[in-house]
Amino acid sequence: MKRIFLICLLFSLAGYCLAQEGTNFEDLTFKEALAKSQTTGKKLFVDCYTKTCGPCKYMVKFIFPLKECGDYFNSNYICIMKDMEEGDGIDIAQKYNVRIYPTYLILNHDGTVYCRLDGGAVSSPKEDFVQKVKDAIELAEANRKYSAGARDHSFLEKYINILRIHDKKRLQTVMSETMIQLGVNKLCEPENWTLIKTEVNNVDTPLFRYLVENRAAFCKQLGQQEVENKIISVYSEEFRVLKMMGIDFDKRMTDLKQFEKDHYKSALPLRYRMLFFYIINKEQKDRANEILKVLQNINKELPDEADRMSVLRELTGFERIANQQQIEKASTYLQEISNNLQPNNANYVQGLITRIKK
Structure with a gap:
């Protein structure tokens, strides 16, 4: 009997030691946790979760029990977990505008935000959650330093490198400034x-606008092709990614017309792509003839086959805005275009003719 008791005791102690390896979340109210944070000199780490949040459950079961998490969090923070839908978690969610779960708040002793990770869960121990928190803190500290006016070269170089990895959107602002x-x-x-x-x-x-407005001066330094490639690639990528989300097409096409005057070879095919997409997507039936005019002259205006094909791929849906006569004209022009294409591209255009005529 004594032997069985000792075995059970050993198992209990082993379980206790294992539990201590992981993150120690204390059973404290938010107010008590802030007070303990101030007494100990540690910052407060708040795991903001809900009972129905799958990633929250994963973190509690598989990430926070890891020894590396325990070593880091237990040494540096007072840690608490709060359900954002009950108790003082409701007030925390409102005060700190917590809308994504899990959100991890790192708070100063007075309750102000030192750092936060919205939707900060990882999906595997290999992702190194501790490093993710350290990276977020590094970014938050650099943001504060920049906001306080730091502009020395060594800091900006480091700050921009941090933003390149962790905050591409803010990077655009900081580079411009x-x-x-x-x-x-x-x-x-x-x-x-x-x-x-x-x-x-x-x-x-x-x-980027500075680059566009001063492109002639940049070209003198770098060569026109280098500058053209950069400028047109940004417009082209925007069109590829965001064309269904409300680009100011009129403004973009005005820009492209200016680039055409500077003999940017890639500007015209991109403008035609935008023109086709915009007219067809907006179902501007009164502008169908603009598309026909482009098709009529495309072999001459765009000698590069890849450029022609990039424009023709935006012709899908033309039949929705065209009358029968316009469809017949488009089919005739497309047949002429097809005669000057490689077999694979010619087959694509033939399929386009078939779809338009249906």
Whole structure:
């Protein structure tokens, strides 16, 4: 009997030790947790969950019990878990505008937000949740330093690298705020131009607009093809990704017409793609003849077959806006276009003719 008792005791102790390896979530009210945070000098970590949240349950079962989580969180934080739909969790959800679950709040002693991870769950121990929290803290601290006015070169270089990994949207803002003042000559230096090429991908950001408005000066430094490739690629990618979400097509096509005057070869096919999509998507039947005019002259205006095909792929649905006479004209023009294409592309156009005529 004594032996059985000892075995049970050993198992209990083993379970206790194992539990202690993981994150220690304390049974405290929010007010008590803040008070303990202040007494111990540790920040407060709040796991904001709901009972129906699958990722929340996964984190509690598989991530927070890990030894590396226990080592990090128990040493640095007072940790509590709060259901956002009951008790003082309701007030926490309202006060901190918690809408995504799980959300992890890291709070200062006075309850102000030091850092937060909205929807911060991981789906595997391999994702390293501790590192994810450390990265979020690094970003939050850098954001505060920047907002406080830090602009020295070493900080900005580090900050921009952090944003490149963790916050692409804010990166666009910070680059615009700090790089335009450098002027064209500095921006054309390899380090800065590489950053612009790889990271400035929003047509409406001030830095991209600065590039567009000063493209002639950039071309003198970098060559027209280099500048054209960057500018047109941003417009093209925007059209590919966001064309169903309300681009200002008139504004974009006005820009592209200006690029055509600068002899940007890629501007015209992109403008025609936008024109076709916009007219057909908006079902502007009174503009069907604009499409026919493009089809009539496309072999001459776009000698590159890839450019022609990129435009023709936006012709889907033309039959919805065209009358019978316009459909017949389009079919005739498409047949002429087909005669000058490689077999695979010709087959695509023949299929397009068939669909339009149905």
